Amino acid sequence: MTAPDLDLGAVAPLCVVAVGAALMPLLDVLLGRTKTFLSRPVTAAWAGTVMSLATTGVLSIALVMCFDAAGAAPRTFNRDHPMILMDGMTSFLNIVILIGSLLTALASGKFLADLAINRGEYYALLLAAVLGMMLLVASTNLMMLFVGLELMSIPIYAMAGFRRDSLRSNESALKYFLVGSFASGILLYGTALIYGATGTLSLLEIGARFDVDDPVLLIGSGLLLVGLAFKIATVPFHQWAPDVYEGAPTLVSGLMATTVKVAAFGALLRVFQMAFGPIDDLLYPALWVMAVLTMTVGNVMAIIQQNTKRMLAYSSVAHTGYLLVGILVGTQVGISAVLFYLLAYTFMTLGAFGVVAVLAHAGRERERIADLAGLANSRIFLAAVMTICMVSLAGIPGTAGFMGKFYIFRAVVEQAIATESSSLLWLAVIGVLNSAISLVYYLRVPMVMFMREPEPGPEPDRSGTFEGLVLAVCAAAVILLGIWPEDLNLILTRVDVLHWASVASASP
Amino acid sequence: MFDLQENLLSWVIFLPIAGIGILLALEAAGRIFMSRRLSDRSWRVAGMGFALGNFGLSLMVWQRFDPIDGGLQLVERSAWIPDLGIQYYVGVDGISLFLVVMTGFLLPVTLLASWTDIASRVKQYVFFMLCLQTGMMGAFLSMNLFLFYLFWELMLIPMYFIIGIWGGPRRLYATLKFFIYTMAGSLLMLVGLLVIYYLNAQQFGFLNFDYIGYGGASGIIDTLIPTAGAPWWQTQFWLFLVFGLAFAVKVPMFPFHTWLPDAHVEAPTPGSAILAGVLLKFGTYGFIRFAMPLFPEAAVELSGLVFGLGVAGIIYGALVAMIQQDIKKLVAYSSVSHLGFVMIGLFAMNLQGLEGALLQMVNHGISTGALFILIGMIYERRHVREISEFGGLAKVMPVFATFFLIATFSSIGLPMLNGFVGEFLILLGTFAAAPWVAVLATTGVILSAVYMLWMYRRVFFGPLTNEANRGLLDLSAREKIVAVALTLPMFWIGIYPASFLRPMDAAVSELMRTMEQRGADIASHNGGQSALASLPAETPGRVSWLREPDASAEAAE
Amino acid sequence: MEIPVGHYQFVAAALFMIGVVGMLVRRNVIVMFMSIELMLNAANLSFVAWSRLWDSIDGQIFVFMVMVVAAAEVAVGLAIIISLIRNRDSVNIEEASLLKW
């Protein structure tokens, strides 16, 4: 038995997050027992702040490491048997995930305290989920993909139900759990069939050995995609999303809508690029229909929602549709468009959920859209951030959302022109028409905030320092990414499909 | 980088938003360090200052503009998103010059007009107005299509809020309708834009969003867009339709106009004034700047459609205006009618038609803006706008009645006033291209005289029946300044249009040359067939008396 | 080894189908949960049989991982159910479902 050829440096950011996840419960216990070595006990709120800052710190360290890794050559952990690939795309997605979760962690301190669910497990779960996401986007092996997916999902199930006194939160968690596990089961069986047909679990080798005529392999691939489709909530596998987002604590919903989706998309990208190349033609019509349905259903259903979180849930379904378009195109331009979109989407969605979270004080949540009435009078900052996020989600120029859509549609049109494919063009047309539909509900939010008189009652809470910081960062990022996206291009150009080829030689 | 001489256009575009930045910074600093806020009044005054500064800068543009040169002037260009061929690229030519000046002119006027009208949430008001100004200026001056698109949609947001916050009772419905109509149209244009963008890249080998090539490089305008022999969505016909839809909604052309009465009626006075004065011009501006030069073949092929819709708009707008009870709605429908004129003038595709249309765009901006502002003044006093509520106002408010009469005449197109010059040129041009259209359009002129004068009579003359009107005060000093400011350019254009037509002349000639050139390119590509060939190469009956001889001679070269 | 691999796979497919159908038709949360376990087990059988067929240990390792995951899922899932039931008992048992299912 020889020791495997390991490259620990490749997984350094993962290690940081993992160690953080392991230490966070200890820190929690320690903070609970400060009485023994401090003259007076640390209050729960302070303990929460310390935990949230510690989590943020851990994530920041990982973030810096990922930035460092972004430009470097692709690496893998176990050179004899690569399970993950830390290349440009992984680094990029990791950065997105870390930014999203970092902002969430930073805002969580006051949020949890407000809801009286200030328990230290939250941060441990958050970090564990982040680790899962990072692994998921890095995985080049179906086993790693499965384990990463579960490591991501299981903590989120619990986080969705973190408001144990709230029946809605409980039901949300239960529903997310049942649907999520169901999806995992489907994905797993699909994996089994793929393994059976090809005899390998490595995505690259599956791609190499793909026999387009093997029904077992095709059904397996289909099941795998269905499993992932559940996770990213594409129509018709989206029905859990609104319920779950509505019931879960708002910041957790934000996390689900952003980083979880980013990670699942990362996995989808990998699978498509590495393994499913040979069946692109087969998948094209299915994905086409799915993308169109996802956009349209998401947007149309969002119009009739009265609950902000529910509306955002359907909005996230709609955005999934746009992202699918990028995947469908499949060129490098398309993939970098998806990556950019994911980053932009993370900021704007997180900002929107963040505003709702600030208003979600236990006992008097303002979750209905109507509850936002007059917010511009009482809390202009929150209203401004919300407006910026909504405008960006709607894809109006000058915001990250527009640039994202622009990148996606440009990839579509480029490919349409290159292949003279009018079905792709229709996809772009349907996409922009959907954007127009989405205006109806996105603009309703600023409308309510600015143009309606507030209902009598206590003024909404001011955002805390860290929450305010997070919201400001989101809003600023949305605008900056919308106006100067070219700095990001530096990272995007590192996203090179060709890098994957170099791994092929590394795998056995 | 901040040099006023070098970067004049950037100053024009960004001064308002920079003002916003300064004000916000002051506000924040005040809150943080002195725990007090800036007063509403200081915002208003500062906003006025920035607006005036903006106007001054736009005048400076006019002053530095070389009327002989038909191309772009005062160009600024720097890399923005080079990977995608997106540049920060602004420039002004004879087509956009007066639109810019008019835009610069209208903002301070409307701000002054709404000095007391808008009393709530003043800071937000100033904020949105200045943002709007940046958007409008940017859209007129952008020479990179991406930049244009950005400003084009960006200006919708402040207008959305202006109508929605300070508007009338049905403002929410109106503003959403306004936004979605205009946005939906332009989103399709985005796809069309991308198609052209990649056609251009295919033909020239690099990604480029510059409309007019810079420094010898090719621009979007140089793209050879096929008329046949390519997938249908790459042909001029469809692309023109897509672009045309976006612009037609904005104009608004006849079947797409339904958002306009709602928006105008519900919008607050400054909103209506800016909306009618500037925003509608983007539709026609889009046609003359982008749709026609890019797809000349399709423009010619479809000019019949445009004529039809334009005439329909003229007559329909006039007829509907006639039966309106609400003064504001009446003026709104008159806009539909007037812009129909502009459209047929554009698609006459000759010098008179185009110049007339360009001039009429400015005219309409000033006279309709003035009408809305004047209506706002009476609305501020009475809070009603029904014609039946008034009558005999001339007795209590003589000064107001006078200014309103001037504006009304201007709108009708009475000689000596601005409207006449524009409409005359348009009809002249149209008659040369399509006589029947001109004939039908002329009925619009008559109808407009009918409904405007009828309205004027009912409001200002006759007995003073309504007691509520008896105690109305005449215009205050501030309002007089506004009214005078609005009236002056009407006379100027009406009496001495040459100072406006001269700079347009070179640009329009240049434009027509471009279209002909592109027609020839297409023809050689298609093997000799071009719809443009059917156009009269040199238009008969040039109205040289309107122009100084030396300028016309040069333009003819 | 006289039974061909297809037979084992057939059993796995049947179990998977029963799991999916159970998940879809049953309304008892615990049974739904158990149906999911059944699906995982079907995949396990499939993995083991393929693993034997390809003479590679990957499949068995995968099964090992699935069991880890299953254990974790059960722990969390049952905790969620406990928390839900506790709450429902104390709050209002009549309110069957606040969120639309």
Add this chain to the structure above:
Amino acid sequence: MDVALVAKTLFIFAVIMLVFAPLMTWVERKQSALMQDRIGANRADIFGITAIGLIHPVADVIKMITKEDVIPAGAHRLLHTLCPLIAAVPAAISFAVIPYGGSYSAWGAHWSLVVADLDYGLLYVFAIGSIAAYGTVLAGWASNSNWGMLGSLRASAQMLSYEVAMGVSVLGIFMVFGSLRMTDIGVGQQETFRLLGFLEHLGWVAPGTRWVDWVTIPAWGIVLQPLGFFMFLAALMAENKRPPFDTPEGESEIVAGYFIEYSGMKFGLFFMAEWIEVVVIAGLMTALFLGGWSLPWISDQELIGWLSVPFGPNLANLLAMVVNVSVFFVKLCFMIWVQQILRWSLPRFRYDQVMHLGWKILLPLSLVNILVTAILILLVDELAS
């Protein structure tokens, strides 16, 4: 079927079921009497012969079998009947992997004294043991009784909790002996290691000094894994739910826990199960920690070698077998005795104490044990190379 296999199976089950399990009733009574300063178990007699109470097991069996079998109203009849079996059978069959002797060959035949010499030996025990949980869990539920239910809940929680500690605490043994196969572990324990070997390594004595080799100790599990021994024993006893871990039965609180509604032979089977488990525990501890069937310092080869001198190889093998089996059962009895001592000397834990011990003491300690063991193994490997 292999005759030897059948013979081995029959032998061990006969010993366990027919000898040890009934005897346990006697041992239990005698032990308690001894510790409580009574005489105990001396009433039952046959024709006046009490035989120090050895008649009692017989009397018990007769009593159990002839008593009325009550199935309470509302009980689930099938499960109620099955549960005692589910509890007892796994306990009995888990002895199958415990070797009670080495491997021998005589007259051409070759056999090893273990029913099933499985590669995953101990895992089998754990797997079978985990099935036994159903017996207790379902018993309380099936009898439709609150006390039974409470007992079942406690039992299932306790068994699940201690399964973890049980598995982890014995890992050290696998690490030391490098196998899960019970016979490998048994053979491994026949080695000795030189207690003073470190002196050579440190260079304090010259290599090859005779007296260094004299001081040796057998490489028994208990020597190599002293902590593991105690933890594993504790965890196994907790799995068996006998005092001091008898909270699921807790007479004083929940009357008799999960088998409160049982009577007659079903009741007897639950007790049988417990006693069989005591024997299995003793067997496991012997095989894993006490050197199994071998005499200390004397490996099988040496023993057979010595015996071959007077008796010839065939007979020597047979004799060695007898010696080894006897040694095994002596050790087994010792371990049973240890359990009895513990059972009668320690008071019952409270339920929370049980959980505390399992999760907060045994589990962390056994994890530390693994860590220390791993480090030591690496160190020794390093030194050896």
Add this chain to the structure above:
Amino acid sequence: MESILFWVFSIAAIGGALGMVGTLRNTVYSALWLVVSMLALACLFIMLNAQFVGLIQIMVYAGAIVVLFLFVVMLLNLTGGVMGAEEQPLLKFVGVALAVAVSLQLGSILLRIELPWPEVSPEYGTTAEIGRALYTDYLLPFEVAGVLLLAAIVAALAMAKRERG
């Protein structure tokens, strides 16, 4: 012999599964049926030279997971048909029909696979080999599985622990 065992165990596995899904009366029965299915599966694993996995299957599924199910069912007294989803009959019908159709298709394809079993080394499927694989080729998933379990413990704690004070 082998075929008999296969048929016995597969019928037990499928029967157990059917029993689990089909038992409407009592959740405990469903759980017991599941155990039957799990045990049969474990036996099938062992028939396929996956002794280690088979044993773990018994320990984890039969010994821990289902016991945990039973524990919760008993603890919460969920034995009746408590809780459940609002009916979406059409959607469910479509889902079921789809599942059955795909499975039938798949089953008929799978049933026809008759690839020869290869000879495997005696090491195949033993604890040692699996252990070796886990600590070399599959080191990363193995470690991650550890984190996963930690996360699951924390998650379960966060959900089920009683509030202090």
